[in-house]
Every structure is written in C-alpha cells, then in structure tokens.
Amino acid sequence: MLLVSGAASAQTRPAAPVPAGPKLSIEGSVRARMEGIDGQFRPKVDNRIAFASLRTLVAAKLDWGDLNLTxxxxxxxxxxxxxxxxxxxxxxxxxxxxxxxxxxxxxxVLGKKDVLAATAGRFTMTFGAQRLVARADFGNTFPSYLGGRVEYRTGKKDELVLFWTHPITALPATMDGIYDNKVELDHVDTGTIFYGADGNIADVGRKLSVGGYVYRLAEQDRPGYQTRNRRLVTFGLRLRRMPAKGKVDVEAEAALQRGEARVTNAVTDRTDLSVHAGFVHVEGGYTIARAWAPRISAFFDYASGDGANAGYGRFDSLYGARRADYGPASLFGPVGLANLVSPGVRLEVKPSKRLDLMAAVRGLWLADRTDTFAFTSVRDKTGAAGRHAGTEMEVRVRRSLIPDRLRVEVGAAYLAKGRFLTQAPNAPHSGDARYGYADLVFKF
Structure with missing residues (x-):
C-alpha cells in the first residue's frame, strides 16, 4: 500500500512536489502441524506423546526508503x-x-554500493549455518533479543555484523502454563548480555566463502531466576562452497569455547569451573547434473563433552538450531552440538521445482562416556554403558501445492538405540524411538 500526503495545489499556480509517504506491507504465515513419538529416549517423560501445534506469524513494515519500522x-x-x-x-x-x-x-559509506544498516529494538537473528545463532523455521517459536545491531555489506556481498543484546526468555515456563496456552508476555533477561561480531567474505576464489565470529555470553542470577552463571567466549571459523550441478561442494566450521560456568543452576551450586570446549562440522557433497539433480553428501560432527577433568568441557550451542544438521527437533531432537561424535551420509533429490526429498543416516557416539549424551538427558557417570548411543535415520518430503502460498511437508525419524541409550542408569526401557510429523503452511 502506498500512502501519499501533501497539500492540494492552488488553481492559480503549478502544483508543488508532493513528498512520498511510507509504504505499508503486511505478510504472514499459518502453520498447522501434527507430530508424535513412540519409544521415548528421555528419562521421566511419557513414552508416547502426540502433539498438535498451530503457529501464526504476522509482520508489518513501514518503509520510508532508508528508514524502516518493523x-x-x-x-x-x-x-x-x-x-x-x-x-x-x-x-x-x-x-x-x-x-x-x-x-x-x-x-x-566506505565504497560504492556498500550499505550500513543500524537496527534497534527487539529482533531475531541468524548467522552462518545457524549452528550457534538462528531463527530456524522448524521450531514453533524463535529466540529473540532486545538491543542493537549494525550490519555492513559491500557491493561484493562481504558482510560484517556487530550486535549487543539482552536475550529474551520465552514465557510461560511452567508445565501448567504451557499446557493451558497461557498468555504471558516474555521477559527481557537484563541479567544476561549476548554480544559479538560475525563476518563473512563472499568469494575468496573458486566460489568459496570464508567467515569468522566471536560471541560473548555473560549471565548472572537475579531474584527468582537462577542461572549457570555462564561467562563464555565462543570464537570460530567457517568456509563453504555452495552446491551446484556437476560441482563438488564443501562446508567446514570449527569453534572453541572458553570462560567459566557452573554445572547446574541450583542455588547451592557456587563453583565456577573453567570452560574448555569446542566443536567441528565437516561436510562434502556432489550434485549430479542429471534429472532430479541428486546430491550425495557425507558429513562428520564432533562436539566436546564434560569428563573427569577439573574444568568443564561440554560445548554450549548458545542460541543455535538443530534441524538442518541433526534431524527433526520438537518432540524428537536427541542429537545436537554437545558430547557428540557422529559421521553420516545424506541424499537429496528434486524431481521438480515444487517437490524435494531427503534421506539421511548417521551413527551416534559420545565424545565423553561419563557425560550426558547430546540432548537426551541420559547419563552414566561411571562410563560403564560405553560410548555407542545408536543410529539415527530420517526422511523428509516437501511439496509446494500453490507456489509461494501453500506447502505440505511430511517427515519421519527413527532412533535405533545403542548400548548407551539402553544400559545407562536413567535410560528409559521403551525400545527404539519412532517419530513422525506432517506440516501444512499457508503464506499470505
């Protein structure tokens, strides 16, 4: 919609230039999902769960050219x-x-066709491959932040982002409030500061991009809210060559994490431990230049766990997402960047512009046998249950019913539990985990 304001011209003289008003745009989406899991891997949780969710997003933007309100x-x-x-x-x-x-x-600002954008308020963020900071679409909600952000982008698409924020705690946080869909405004966590820098060079040669980042997370307790008092600095590098027909693509990312943290958020836990953690992701693929454009890739993930050392070794994935690399989240999601050693393979095909399919399988081991495995909450402090957690398999089908308007997505995952997930002291005796979901998304 275009709104134009200005005084009417007098009949006795030429009309004065009429200044353009703001453009108002409104867009949104509605997603309905059904999902269920059988064969729970988490301790002290129902073995079978069915969950129906409805997510509605409505965004409005007033655009005065370079000035925007969103x-x-x-x-x-x-x-x-x-x-x-x-x-x-x-x-x-x-x-x-x-x-x-x-x-x-x-x-x-510094050269032709470059842009410097300054943002202030409440916003979401995504950096790189979404492993540490993400607005990921699979989840029903998104992390958000209150603060400021400055983004610099050159004409060659090189980027640098600086940000300083307070993360926002999603509410309701109690099981009763969640079950009742209680309306409760989120809380700005003023006791926590999350800031840093993220940069990327779009092409260093042969269509290879290289980036790096430094993130700082500092939190402290406040009345009625206990934390692990994490004071973490995470710094990493990444490189990527995008998939293309008849070409080899690569992706690699590695990060180190240093600082201090407590093992729990209990009031009685006052011990600050020195953090020494990290992760590595390596992936290589090839897209065959034929019908359906099949892409075959192999990947490997490592994320450190906490062992018997005096310090703390479990990697913290901050505000990252898991769907792209590690399978469906929500009711599922056993795998993520914590105490993980995992190789795997993936096949992706596109029979048409409106249909794509994906299948993947990965092996699962613990980096440290005495720590909790990934996001399962299963642990054996003695290490007697070993390192093998199992094998995860998943399939996904996406179909655009109306281009850019209506899409359906169906997926399933299977966790064949290994020795650790069946013999650890708190592992549920519920058999292998089976998960499925179906989405219908309408955009307007």
Missing part, C-alpha cells in the same frame, strides 16, 4: 501433549510481539 506478532499454541511431555516454552508462546524495531540504512 513489527511482528507470533502466536504459537499446542494441544494434546499432556502434563508429562517434553513440550516446553520453545513450543508454546501465545500472542507475543516477536519483533519491534527501527532500522536505517546508510549508503556508500
């Missing part, structure tokens, strides 16, 4: 999960102003 409303609801499920605050967040920010763009 707001986005999130309504994420869930039904049928029961009081003893694994559904949490990241799955239910009812009537929440997810984003509300102002931004301004400066042009030709």
């Amino acid at each position: 707001g986005e409303l999130l309504d994420a609801r869930g039904y049928g999960e029961g009081h003893n499920s694994s559904v949490k605050a990241s799955d239910v967040n009812t009537i929440e102003p997810l984003q509300a920010f102002v931004s301004y763009k400066f042009h030709n």
